Amino acid sequence: MLGSLQSDLHKLGVQTVAKGVCGACNKPIVGQVVTAMGRTWHPEHFVCTHCQEEIGSRNFFERDGAPYCEKDYHNLFSPRCHYCNGPILDKVVTALDRNWHPEHFFCLPPFISPFIFLPSLFFSLCFHEKDGKAYCRKDYFDMFAPKCGGCTRAILENYISALNSLWHPECFVCRECFTPFVNGSFFEHEGQPYCEGHYHERRGSLCSGCQKPITGRCITAMAKKFHPEHFVCAFCLKQLNKGTFKEQNDKPYCQGCFIKLFS
Template sequence: MSTSICCRCNEEIWPRAVCSSGKAYHPHHFTCKDCGLVVDPTLFFAVDDDVVCSECYLDKHAVRCSACRTPILERGVAAAERKWHEKCFRCVSCRKSLVSTSFFEVNGYLFCRSHYRELFSSRCSGCEKPINRQAVVALSTKWHAKCFKCHLCRKRISARVFWIKNGQPICLACQPVDSQPRNLSTP
């Protein structure tokens, strides 16, 4: 039977060795790399192939939740280059869980799809609601296709050419004599 050599003092270990990460220690040399105290061999963490007691691990080495700043000791979520407890990975507006769903990050804050759209999407010049899909761009603003209507007859303007009267869109059927035609664009 071969004898073990303590990695701390380079002396032979007898009668009992404590082993961790391929290294052997005398029981009194099994100490925390941070605080220097003897560590219980059943309650320690290995950090950079060295021994760390549970108190030092929680204080200095444990990954902390981006929301509550407490150590993540069980399952967590890694997203947007940060980590969270599963229970903390939520929309800042409605507190809905974002685990297994799409989310958006703005300035470090997480949002569910509906609150992101509500808060950050372009708004339609006709109905003031968020524009989620393709928009009609006219008169230096955006519109839902169904909301881009003639200011006079309220019919939807679907032609690529329209008229402007007092800064409002007018369809070709209602074309005023004193207005210039404009081209409609869609992004």
């Protein structure tokens, strides 16, 4: 085709000069020419090695001496983001032995859908790793740090180990009055720590007379418990025996005081 064109132009007295040899077809180039990669090309022959589309004036990339359009080059050879699997065209974050778009390197707990959750970007690239996944500090400790037996929040620093649980020091207190334990001495009831008074209150072992714990002998009367020396007549304060008292208005009386007061 080119040969006959040159012959026709010569017959008309028009001189043609070849502008080089095409890097694709190895034939002389007369007319438009593309100069790229140190060679000349017919415009229709300077195409993407992968998709075979004419590159023209578009940007292209060279690899191993072959031209590629911008789209195919990035799809074939650019590093890919571990999150979206798309090619990374500009800045790249390399972490956990993988590559990421900077906007895709974020904390995303595995039980939350990315379609309903706004992830937290690692703006400072400070993160915690667990099983090959990256987490921000808050989510990492919320998910994997031991939890306090008192407040159930994550334990980050000092802790107390007691009752088969870990505790923030400030959370290991009586579960009733929230008083810290002197010298670490506490009482356990149903897996929770109590001071002595509230421990006996929970167990129903406080003396109804003095409101102090009963640790020795005990008298049970009127559905209550007493130190023996505190089970006394409500009027004369004489110590009573369990079987020798009269009850009136939820109070115990000796025989004599009961007759005197209520007969």
